[in-house]
Every structure is written in C-alpha cells, then in structure tokens.
Amino acid sequence: QQTGRLAGKKVVVSAGGTVEPIDPVRFITNRSSGKMGYALAQAAAEQGADVTLVSSSELPAPVGVAMVPVQSARDLLAAMTERFEDTDVAIMAAAVSDYRVATPADQKMKKNADHAGLTIDLVENPDILATLGQQKTTQYLVGFAAETQDLLTYAQNKLEKKNADMLVANDVSKAQVGFGHDTNEVTLLQRDAAPEKLPLQSKLALARDIMSRIATQVEGK
Numbered sequence: 001q002q003t004g005r006l007a008g009k010k011v012v013v014s015a016g017g018t019v020e021p022i023d024p025v026r027f028i029t030n031r032s033s034g035k036m037g038y039a040l041a042q043a044a045a046e047q048g049a050d051v052t053l054v055s056s057s058e059l060p061a062p063v064g065v066a067m068v069p070v071q072s073a074r075d076l077l078a079a080m081t082e083r084f085e086d087t088d089v090a091i092m093a094a095a096v097s098d099y100r101v102a103t104p105a106d107q108k109m110k111k112n113a114d115h116a117g118l119t120i121d122l123v124e125n126p127d128i129l130a131t132l133g134q135q136k137t138t139q140y141l142v143g144f145a146a147e148t149q150d151l152l153t154y155a156q157n158k159l160e161k162k163n164a165d166m167l168v169a170n171d172v173s174k175a176q177v178g179f180g181h182d183t184n185e186v187t188l189l190q191r192d193a194a195p196e197k198l199p200l201q202s203k204l205a206l207a208r209d210i211m212s213r214i215a216t217q218v219e220g221k
C-alpha cells in the first residue's frame, strides 16, 4: 500500500529529445538530456504515485518508475495517447521535434559527387500536448515551454492554445537553466492564478516543488 499525497494516482511523464531519422546512420533531435522529466518522475514516485516515464533518453529509470522507451515524436504520441485515458496526471517535459524528415532514406546517403549542397524536406509532426489537451476529460495536464525570449508571453499562449492546466516555463538562454544542466529555474503558470517563480535549484528539488503544486490540484479528486 503506497502512502503519500499522490497515492493511488497514475502519473505519466515524457522526457528527452525525440529522434527523427534522416537515414540509417543520421538523425535530427532536440537538445534534452531527460534530467528534468526523470526528476519529475522520481518526485511523483516519492509521493506514492504509480509512475510511467515515456523516454527517448538513455538515463537509468528512477526507482519504482516504469519505463517506456520511444524515439520519434510519432512514437511518443502513440505511447502518451494510449495511456492518457487511464491517467490522472500527464506531464510533457520532452523536447519534441516540431518537424521530421518527409522521407527518411532506406540506405546511408552518400555525398554529392559535384559538392553541391543538400536540401532535406521536413514535414510537421503532431503536437502531442495539444492533442492531449483536446482529449482531456478529468486529467491534469502539464506542459513545458522552453524559450529564449518573451518567456511568459509565449508560455501563457501555450497554456491556453494547448488547453493545459499548468505550464512550466524555462528561459533556456540563461546560465544553468534548461537543457543538460543539473539545475533549473522556472515560472509556473496555472489557470486563474498569478505566475509563480521557482528559483534556481537542483532539478530534483524543483521537481518536488512542482509535484507538490500538482498534488494540491489533484489530491482528493
């Protein structure tokens, strides 16, 4: 029997940068170590939740967390939508590629003999957070915004357009913030509440703070 503020709740967290193949040896990805998503999964497990981490990162799973490995945005969409109906909290910490290669090559691509440049056609990927936002019934849906300018304007826009309940905004142009670091600094946006700034601290300490705000919204429901 689990104890904790999220005992009996199911939490699904996505982490890492999606991987979009160009050919069998090359790919396009987004910067993301997975550390922020893993810290959130650990913080949810500490609060007694039943946690699944859908991840393209190769970091080892936190104790007590179920892992679902994925590569592309479309893999991630399938893994998230499959679990969403039976989930209490879904958190999109993954850095999803907005585009993928239209037609990945079956064989390794060779250099052009005439030394000309190379153009690769990209097509738009599905927006997973927005898809979950459309399917949402009772779930509490959390998105992230990684921005390099106008952080709160873009984050507020994402909260509303993607129908999320909470948006965690990080300014990844700042030192020690965002991709790869062991620390992060974020502003939390929730509907009908003033933005709340959480200061620079370890990703695990920050994840525990974020999870405590989420628990306040979902416990007893």
Ligand code: PMT
Pocket (backbone or CB within 6 Å): 016, 031, 032, 033, 034, 035, 036, 037, 073, 092, 093, 094, 095, 096, 097, 098, 125, 126, 127, 128, 129, 130, 142, 143, 144, 145, 146, 147, 158, 170, 172, 178, 179, 180, 181
């Ligand atoms: O993994 P780390 O190295 O620890 O770094 C953490 C982080 C910086 C990756 C993390 O804190 C973070 O900000 N993750 C979201 C990165 C991102 O893709 O942000 P975005 O502003 O492009 O996307 C907004 C939201 O929509 C995100 O929740 C994203 O998961 C989601 N999205 C984006 C595009 C898309 N096609 N589908 C999506 O679901």
